[in-house]
Amino acid sequence: xxxxxxxxxxxxxxxxxxxxxxxxxxxxxxxxxxxxxxxxxxxxxxxxxxxxxxxxxxxxxxxxxxxxxxxxxxxxxxxxxxxxxxxxxxxxxxxxxxxxxxxxxxxxxxxxxxxxxxxxxxxxxxxxxxxxxxxxxxxxxxxxxxxxxxxxxxxxxxxxxxxxxxxxxxxxxxxxxxxxxxxxxxxxxxxxxxxxxxxxxxxxxxxxxxxxxxxxxxxxxxxxxxxxxxxxxxxxxxxxxxxxxxxxxxxxxxxxxxxxxxxxxxxxxxxxxxxxxxxxxxxxxxxxxxxxxxxxxxxxxxxxxxxxxxxxxxxxxxxxxxxxxxxxxxxxxxxxxxxxxxxxxxxxxxxxxxxxxxxxxxxxxxxxxxxxxxxxxxxxxxxxxxxxxxxxxxxxxxxxxxxxxxxxxxxxxxxxxxxxxxxxxxxxxxxxxxxxxxxxxxxxxxxxxxxxxxxxxxxxxxxxxxxxxxxxxxxxxxxxxxx
Amino acid sequence: xxxxxxxxxxxxxxxxxxxxxxxxxxxxxxxxxxxxxxxxxxxxxxxxxxxxxxxxxxxxxxxxxxxxxxxxxxxxxxxxxxxxxxxxxxxxxxxxxxxxxxxxxxxxxxxxxxxxxxxxxxxxxxxxxxxxxxxxxxxxxxxxxxxxxxxxxxxxxxxxxxxxxxxxxxxxxxxxxxxxxxxxxxxxxxxxxxxxxxxxxxxxxxxxxxxxxxxxxxxxxxxxxxxxxxxxxxxxxxxxxxxxxxxxxxxxxxxxxxxxxxxxxxxxxxxxxxxxxxxxxxxxxxxxxxxxxxxxxxxxxxxxxxxxxxxxxxxxxxxxxxxxxxxxxxxxxxxxxxxxxxxxxxxxxxxxxxxxxxxxxxxxxxxxxxxxxxxxxxxxxxxxxxxxxxxxxxxxxxxxxxxxxxxxxxxxxxxxxxxxxxxxxxxxxxxxxxxxxxxxxxxxxxxxxxxxxxxxxxxxxxxxxxxxxxxxxxxxxxxxxxxxxxxx
Numbered sequence: 001x002x003x004x005x006x007x008x009x010x011x012x013x014x015x016x017x018x019x020x021x022x023x024x025x026x027x028x029x030x031x032x033x034x035x036x037x038x039x040x041x042x043x044x045x046x047x048x049x050x051x052x053x054x055x056x057x058x059x060x061x062x063x064x065x066x067x068x069x070x071x072x073x074x075x076x077x078x079x080x081x082x083x084x085x086x087x088x089x090x091x092x093x094x095x096x097x098x099x100x101x102x103x104x105x106x107x108x109x110x111x112x113x114x115x116x117x118x119x120x121x122x123x124x125x126x127x128x129x130x131x132x133x134x135x136x137x138x139x140x141x142x143x144x145x146x147x148x149x150x151x152x153x154x155x156x157x158x159x160x161x162x163x164x165x166x167x168x169x170x171x172x173x174x175x176x177x178x179x180x181x182x183x184x185x186x187x188x189x190x191x192x193x194x195x196x197x198x199x200x201x202x203x204x205x206x207x208x209x210x211x212x213x214x215x216x217x218x219x220x221x222x223x224x225x226x227x228x229x230x231x232x233x234x235x236x237x238x239x240x241x242x243x244x245x246x247x248x249x250x251x252x253x254x255x256x257x258x259x260x261x262x263x264x265x266x267x268x269x270x271x272x273x274x275x276x277x278x279x280x281x282x283x284x285x286x287x288x289x290x291x292x293x294x295x296x297x298x299x300x301x302x303x304x305x306x307x308x309x310x311x312x313x314x315x316x317x318x319x320x321x322x323x324x325x326x327x328x329x330x331x332x333x334x335x336x337x338x339x340x341x342x343x344x345x346x347x348x349x350x351x352x353x354x355x356x357x358x359x360x361x362x363x364x365x366x367x368x369x370x371x372x373x374x375x376x377x378x379x380x381x382x383x384x385x386x387x388x389x390x391x392x393x394x395x396x397x398x399x400x401x402x403x404x405x406x407x408x409x410x411x412x413x414x415x416x417x418x419x420x421x422x423x424x425x426x427x428x429x430x431x432x433x434x435x436x437x438x439x440x441x442x443x444x445x446x447x448x449x450x451x452x453x454x455x456x457x458x459x460x461x462x463x464x465x466x467x468x469x470x471x472x473x474x475x476x477x478x479x480x481x482x483x
Numbered sequence: 484x485x486x487x488x489x490x491x492x493x494x495x496x497x498x499x500x501x502x503x504x505x506x507x508x509x510x511x512x513x514x515x516x517x518x519x520x521x522x523x524x525x526x527x528x529x530x531x532x533x534x535x536x537x538x539x540x541x542x543x544x545x546x547x548x549x550x551x552x553x554x555x556x557x558x559x560x561x562x563x564x565x566x567x568x569x570x571x572x573x574x575x576x577x578x579x580x581x582x583x584x585x586x587x588x589x590x591x592x593x594x595x596x597x598x599x600x601x602x603x604x605x606x607x608x609x610x611x612x613x614x615x616x617x618x619x620x621x622x623x624x625x626x627x628x629x630x631x632x633x634x635x636x637x638x639x640x641x642x643x644x645x646x647x648x649x650x651x652x653x654x655x656x657x658x659x660x661x662x663x664x665x666x667x668x669x670x671x672x673x674x675x676x677x678x679x680x681x682x683x684x685x686x687x688x689x690x691x692x693x694x695x696x697x698x699x700x701x702x703x704x705x706x707x708x709x710x711x712x713x714x715x716x717x718x719x720x721x722x723x724x725x726x727x728x729x730x731x732x733x734x735x736x737x738x739x740x741x742x743x744x745x746x747x748x749x750x751x752x753x754x755x756x757x758x759x760x761x762x763x764x765x766x767x768x769x770x771x772x773x774x775x776x777x778x779x780x781x782x783x784x785x786x787x788x789x790x791x792x793x794x795x796x797x798x799x800x801x802x803x804x805x806x807x808x809x810x811x812x813x814x815x816x817x818x819x820x821x822x823x824x825x826x827x828x829x830x831x832x833x834x835x836x837x838x839x840x841x842x843x844x845x846x847x848x849x850x851x852x853x854x855x856x857x858x859x860x861x862x863x864x865x866x867x868x869x870x871x872x873x874x875x876x877x878x879x880x881x882x883x884x885x886x887x888x889x890x891x892x893x894x895x896x897x898x899x900x901x902x903x904x905x906x907x908x909x910x911x912x913x914x915x916x917x918x919x920x921x922x923x924x925x926x927x928x929x930x931x932x933x934x935x936x937x938x939x940x941x942x943x944x945x946x947x948x949x950x951x952x953x954x955x956x957x958x959x960x961x962x963x964x965x966x967x968x969x970x971x
Contacts, residue, residue, distance in 0.1 A: 039583055043803045045576070046563045046585060046682040048717050078799050080846070082823055089802020142807065271846035273855055276688035276796055278718050 001239070002203040005231050006211075007166045007196055008158035011173055012151050013183045014127070014191040015058045021126045021150035022049030022092060022278075029189045033132075033143035041129075041147040043087030048277050051076075055150040056281060057291065058182040059099045059124050062152060064292040065180050066119055068103025073282050076124075076275040084142050085129035093125035093153075095272040099281070100154075105176070106300065107168040108318055117169050118157030125151050152182070158197065158208065163227035167220050170194060171322060175299040179324040186361070193218040198230045200238065209234075210244040214251050214258055226251035230258045302327055310340035319348050325362045329369045336373020339380055346372060350393055367396045374403040387464055388412035416467045418474075421458075424466065425474050428457040429482075440483050451475060486645035486962055489554055489702040496543065496553045503543070503553030507536040507597050510555045514600065514646050520627060523640035525560045525618050527600040528567050535597040542595050550705055552595030557650040559638050560601035561608060561684040562588050562693075567598075571684050572606045572616040572637075575804045575811045575830035585682025586714045587651060587693055594709045602650055603637030606832045607801065608658055608686040610634050611904045614895055615834040622891070623665060624963040625929055629888035632662030638696045639666040645962060649697045649706050653683060655690045656789055657883070657908025663696055663920040664883035664932025669703045669949060669959060670696040674939050675915035676721035678707075679714030685800040687793035688719075690912040699959055700921060700949035704728040707942065723940070731943045732950040737771030739948070740876040746782040747881030747907055747934075759924035759931040760882050763952065767880070770951055777872045777879070781864045785909040788865070790902055791845045791858035792913075797835075798842030804830065837898065862913045869914045869936075878948060879936040882907055883920045887929035907934060917942045921949040922958035930958075 020027055023040035039047040063070045077095040100122035106114050127149040132141035154173065160166045174192060178185040185192050199211035214230055217223050229251075234244055249258040274280075297305070299321045306317035320330045326347070333343040351372065355365060375392055378384045384392065384407055395406045407413055415421060429436060432454070439450050451472070458471045487495075492506060511529050518524050532555065539553035558564060561571045563581035565588075570576045584592065591598070605615040613621040613636025621636040623629040624644035631640040635652030639662035642650050652659040654672035663670030671694045678693045685691060695706030711725035743764065748757060768774050806812035806826030813829055816822035831839070845854035872879060884904055894901045911918035916939055920932035933952070937945045953959050 042808065044563075044581070044583070044809075045569070045571075045579070045684040045803065046561075046581070046680075048681050050716060050718055080799050080802060082802065082805060084805075084807045084819065087803065087808060089805060090799050269848045271799070271843065271848075271851075273795060273799070273846050273851070276719075277685075 003200045003231075003235055004203045004205075005161055005163075005227075006158045006199045006201065006208055007160040007163070007227060009156045009160070009166060009169060010195040010197070011154045011156075011170065012193050012195075013154065013173075013177050013185075015055050015150040015152055016181070016183050017052055017054045017058065017150050019052055020148040021052050021055050021124065022148050025148070027149050029186075031145055033141065033145060036145040037147065041087065041144050043089075049092060049148075049275075051278055051281070052150065055124055056099065056283070059122065059152055060283070060288060060291050061180050061295065062122060062154075062177065062182055063100035063103065064288065064295055065176050065298055066103035066105055068119060068122070069101030070283070070288050071097055071099045071101055072284065073097060073280055074099040074123075075280045076278045077272045078275045079270040079272055081270055083128070083131075084140060085131045085144070085147070087129065087144055087147055091126060091128060092275055092278070094123035097280070098123035105169065105172055107165065107172050109168065110164065112314065115165065117159045117165075120155045120157055122152055122154040125153055127151050158199075163224040163231070166196060166227055167224050170220060170223055172299070175322045175324075179296060179299050179302075179327075181296070181324070185323065187218050187220070190218060194223065196223065196227055198227055198234070199244070200231060200234045210246050212244065212246070212258070213248045215248055215261065217251055222251060222253055225253070225256060226258060229256055233258060296324070299327075306340075310334065312340055312344050316344045316348060320344060323362065329362055329365070332369030333373045333376065336370055337376035337380065339376055342376050342379065343373070346376060350390065354393075354397055366399050367393065371396050371403055378403060378407065382414055382416055382467060383407065384412050385414050385464070385468055388414065411463065411465065413465060414467045415462055415465050416470060418470065421462075421466055421470050421474060424458050424461045425454075425471065425478060428454055428461060429478060432457065436479065436482060439479055447479075451479070454479070487648055488698045489551075489556075489648040489705060490699070492554050492648055493550050493705075497548065503536040503539040503555075503597060504533060506553070507532050507555050507599060510599055510647060514641075517644065518641075518646060521622050521624055521631075521640045521644055522619050523603055523621050523631075523637040523644065523646065524557070524600050525570055525572060525603050525637070526568055528564075528598065531567060532597050532599045535592070539595040539597060549594045551591065551709055553597060554649075555597045555599045555647055556591065556706075557600050557602045557638060557641050557647045558588065558598055559604055559635050559650065559652050561604065561653060562651055563682040563684065564588055564598065564601065567601065569601065569684070570618070571608070572604045572618055573831065573835070574617045577617065577811065579810050581682075583682060586679035586716060587710050588682065590709050590712070591651075596709065599647060602635075602641050605634035605636065605658075606835050607684070607797070608634040608653055608655055608691075609797070609834050609838055611657065611661060611901055612889070612891075612894060613637065613662070614891065615832055617832060620891060623888050623929075625666065626888065628890055629929055630665065630891050632665035632884070632888060634658040634662075635670075635696060636662050639663060639668055639670070642666070642668055642696055642698065643963065649695055649702055651693060651710070652696045653686075653691055653693045654908075654912065655686050655692075655793060656912050657905045659694050659696060660883050660908050660918060660920040660932065660934065661904070664934075665888035665930060667922045667930035667932075667958065667961065668696050668698065669700050669919070669921050669953075670694065671703050671707065671919035671942060671945065672911065672917060673707065673711060673942050674721070674917045675912075676719050677711050677725065677917070677940070677942065679712075679717040679720050681714055681716040685796075687796040688800060689796060690789075690793060692912070700946050700953055701729065701732060703919075704732060704943075704946045704950075707946075711942075721940075726943055728943050728946055731947045734947050734951075735771060736767065736948060736951050739767075739772040739878070740775055741767060741772045742775050742777035742872055742876035742879045744777050744779040744782065744872065744879060744881060746779050751885045751903070751906065752882060753886045753926065755926040756882050756884075756886060756931050759926065760880070760933060763923040763933045763956075764880055766955060767948065767952060770955065775876050777875060779865075779868045779872060779879075779910065781861065781868050782906070782910055784861045785865055785913055786902060786906060788858040788861035789905070789909040789913060790841065791854045792862065794838040794842030795845045795855050796842070798839045798846065801831075801835070801839055806830070834898070865910050866914045869910070869916055873916075873938045877937070878941070878944065881934050883932040883934040884908070887926045887931055911936050915939065917945055919945050919949060921952060922961075923956075924958055
């Protein structure tokens with residue numbers, strides 16, 4: 001039977017506020033346990049929450065970025081459940097009146113077409129603390145540093161039909177939240193993570209199948225793998241005549257499987273009600289308009305500009321606009337070297353490769369945009385060739401010097417002196433009578449291939465510094481003259 | 484026992500008749516000698532109090548004394564006091580020592596007032612008789628067989644017995660006014676948001692409000708001056724400067740319009756209490772007020788609505804007492820669920836568990852609309868009733884409770900009968916308006932309080948009326964001993 005996959009995502013974005021959603025405690029990753037807490041985060045008796053208005057501004061910024069309805073009257077509600085890392089016994093969230101209502105997001109599919117994914121809502125809520133099960137023998141440690149950290153939970157419609165679409169949606173969300181600056185988007189540190197609601201139904205059937213909720217997926221790669229392995233599981237069950245249980249499951253990346261969460265980790269009735277310690281948030285059109293006006297260029301707009309102004313391919317433009325930091329970096333490179341195409345190649349090529357290998361974000365790149373721009377300028381003015389440029393890039397990455405300094409130190413300056421090149425070409429031809437003979441004997445159309453040998457010899461003789469274009473032209477002229 | 488008013492002590496301190504250390508020592512000695520009869524204190528903080536008294540004396544010597552500098556008072560035991568245990572009269576917090584001071588506590592300490600200890604109460608402020616305390620019931624100094632009222636029963640008994648001149652209380656559904664009425668005190672529940680709730684262990688957040696319990700309206704005004712005002716740490720705190728509540732005390736009452744809601748004088752009201760109240764109203768009329776009959780048609784609904792909203796909020800507010808971070812933890816929990824269940828089953832008393840159950844039920848899926856949402860609608864109706872009435876009159880008067888203090892043990896079997904005790908007080912909390920009780924006579928030797936309710940932020944008006952009434956009556960000056968001597 002042909003199955004259709006139906007996916008909806010709930011994305012949790014940690015907002016980049018300086019302090020927590022309801023207390024003045026700092027929000028920073030990696031501090032010693034329970035050092036970033038106040039009476040409020042610890043759930044002390046009598047402690048009361050105070051709303052951080054920066055989180056409101058960020059949530060409204062997000063709403064305007066996805067063209068959503070903004071809740072002018074939004075209300076915090078308590079979601080009641082017992083868990084040791086939930087110090088108050090409830091999580092302060094939003095239920096009936098979220099800050100962001102219906103909106104949408106366009107994603108690009110692999111065939112180049114665009115698909116619109118509905119966003120149901122986005123609401124503000126506080127994060128829980130962390131239970132540390134492994135650090136204490138027979139006991140559980142509680143770290144409340146993360147308690148009351150601000151989150152924006154973005155809920156999509158069940159509009160995605162493949163794991164790839166889900167990844168594209170998540171990537172697009174990532175691009176938007178980083179572009180508008182409401183989150184650092186660092187998935188490894190949990191700044192962005194998602195729950196995926198996955199179900200399948202026979203192709204053509206209207207009614208949705210029973211869904212499983214995959215909890216807490218924290219990388220693009222895992223989203224795809226978790227959904228695919230869950231879909232396989234569901235297909236196996238249904239094709240064996242079984243039934244899907246509506247349940248919460250965890251993706252185990254090591255085993256590449258999903259498994260049900262223990263029932264104790266699930267609460268069935270959260271008894272939501274408006275939080276009496278917090279006033280409803282009322283905002284007006286002027287507030288929303290001011291935020292809308294201050295929106296930076298969004299990823300789609302930037303991508304379109306890269307195509308129209310900089311003549312990049314749709315693909316390169318899409319990749320480069322996927323995060324604000326990357327796009328900013330790219331534009332800074334172009335500003336120095338004034339060559340968008342070459343800049344795009346280097347940023348998506350060599351730079352991306354090094355970042356990947358070192359598991360690094362663009363912000364942490366040891367090669368600055370200015371340096372990369374200078375390097376590309378040196379390629380353009382024929383000071384160095386591409387091979388030499390890669391050597392320079394490696395040196396820049398290791399921070400051993402400046403672009404021009406490295407070129408000088410390593411003797412990478414391209415030899416463009418016609419006389420010097422001609423001497424080397426003559427030497428190589430004189431030293432390779434056998435190959436010259438083969439060249440002369442070969443059919444005309446096969447000679448081009450044979451030129452490679454002579455190219456290699458000349459480049460070797462020049463220690464890679466000869467201008468390959470000049471070498472090529474001269475070799476061809478001289479060898480053909482011998483024929 | 485001192486039996487002095489707060490103003491009296493303040494004056495005598497500034498006259499140099501004694502030091503704060505001396506009066507504090509006297510008061511602590513009085514508590515130690517006499518409180519075994521009343522059980523009004525859970526904790527006496529002699530060491531801390533004497534430190535504060537010495538600091539107050541030094542401050543006075545340096546010439547920076549305020550009205551309250553050096554004056555001893557007591558805190559209801561749900562105000563968090565830094566370094567001093569705060570139990571909420573519960574086994575759950577029997578050994579809990581807060582790392583911080585409530586905003587109200589900070590303000591009182593900032594004036595130089597001296598906290599001598601923490602008073603008994605109904606556990607987590609849930610009750611109308613102060614019989615729901617892990618530390619035992621409190622007895623009414625006017626009649627040791629009677630309850631002092633609740634939930635601020637310890638504060639009421641301590642002031643009534645003359646052990647301290649003033650105490651803090653909280654009022655979620657009458658918990659300042661009803662014990663003030665039962666113990667012949669002046670107690671005021673301010674407008675919701677007037678006094679910061681920060682550092683007060685929450686019972687029902689949308690209804691809780693702290694206020695003073697004193698002998699006289701003037702004392703209450705002085706205490707409220709210290710307690711009230713905007714607090715950025717409480718989001719429901721009103722962003723408005725509190726006025727000087729003593730400023731209007733001496734205003735004449737001529738032209739005052741007083742509304743008497745017919746629903747406050749129905750069949751449930753003890754006729755002798757009604758007589759006291761009507762006599763008081765007559766006297767206020769004689770002071771120049773005009774008496775108008777009014778109606779609060781939805782008053783009756785305040786009981787069912789309150790007993791949905793308050794337990795709902797409580798069920799959530801009390802979730803933090805889970806044995807994980809502080810407070811009571813059961814022995815040898817087998818697993819997490821066992822830790823939660825036994826900690827809470829063993830740590831909370833019966834009435835607290837009853838209200839947590841009621842609230843949990845009311846908020847449950849499928850019941851929420853029928854209970855919580857409906858109760859909120861009723862709350863809106865009650866607010867509207869008061870808005871209509873207070874457009875017609877300046878203040879509303881009536882009884883605080885249907886009866887004088889009842890006998891210990893007489894209502895404990897039937898929680899609903901106990902809840903009916905709150906019929907006249909709940910509505911002010913539901914609407915968020917200020918309301919107070921001032922002594923207005925006795926029935927069979929047990930005090931009766933006059934209930935005065937006003938519009939939002941009209942505390943000064945209420946205190947003015949009570950003060951004027953106290954200028955022409957002496958109910959508030961009677962003490963349990965003087966009363967007994969008179970053979971009342």
